[in-house]
Amino acid sequence: MKKHKVNSKAIVSYPKTPAFFALGLFVFILITITFGTVRWMTIGGFEWYKLLLLLSTSIITLFMFVRIMFVYKTVTFKGNIVIEKYPLRVGSSFETDLTKYLLFWEVKQKTIGKKQFDVLVLQTKIGQPIVISNREMTNFPEVVKFMDSRFKKYHVSKVK
Secondary structure (H helix, E strand, O other), X not given: OOOOOOOOOOEXXXXXXXXXXXXXXXXXXXXXXXXXHHHHHHHHOOOHHHHHHHHHHHHHHHXXXXXXXXXXXEXXXXXXXXXXXXXXOOOXXXXXXXXXXXXXXXXXXXXXXXXXXXXXXXXXXOOXXXXXXXXXXXXXXXXXXXXXXXXXXXXXXXXX
């Protein structure tokens, strides 16, 4: 009897550096403007437009910082398990057994501006889909190849 060799090597997909570097740089610039506005208010006196600038940059900085914290994730494919980890959220990790909970998967084309990107969507019975794009995440071709080899019957073209 022949046994199939199971690949136990995990495929880890994490955010590409340029995307988070750009967001981090934007937040750094906003923080600099916020502190500069506070310094400007202490030296030049209190004016309503300075307060408006301070409030707007503070709110935008806070929203961007929270966005960075909640969007950063790593997705690990090992065996039939997908693990989504959000390292910047305390204790937030989701493990999904694809043999039990996968409904279908597909690769969609998404256009942003003039560029097209591929997006892998894994729809599960649990709730929110697991979404990976080749624009923002690494190891996209390996993940698609993994899904095609292991879960070909769950591709959207085969599921009715």
